Amino acid sequence: MTVGENGVDFLVENYDKIIPIEVGLxxxxxxxxxxxxxxxxxxxxxxxxxxxxxxxxxDNIIYIPLTSFS
Structure with missing residues (x-):
């Protein structure tokens, strides 16, 4: 996981690929x-x-509403 300035909130490994995830308000x-x-x-x-x-x-970014998780 890379956190902080210039980083994303989560990195998820899917088989041999890393998927970055940014979460926020x-x-x-x-x-x-x-x-x-x-x-x-x-x-x-x-x-x-x-x-x-x-x-x-x-493009290559998937946008998901925060409400999808509640």
Whole structure:
């Protein structure tokens, strides 16, 4: 897991791929998750946020509403 400035909240290993996950309140800037996707050569990244209203995939980022987990 990489936490802190320029890092993401979680890294999940799926077989031989690392999937970065960013979780937060408010609008999330895609720059942080994009850097992690490139750094770990991930096929995609996941952003979980309370400002996301539906599950959708834009380019190589999957956006998931925080309410999906409650």
């Amino acid at each position: 408010g609008k999330k800037d895609k720059k942080q998750i994009s850097k992690a996707i490139n750094r770990y050569k991930s096929p995609y990244g996941i952003v979980i946020s309370n400002t996301t209203s539906k599950i959708e995939k834009i």
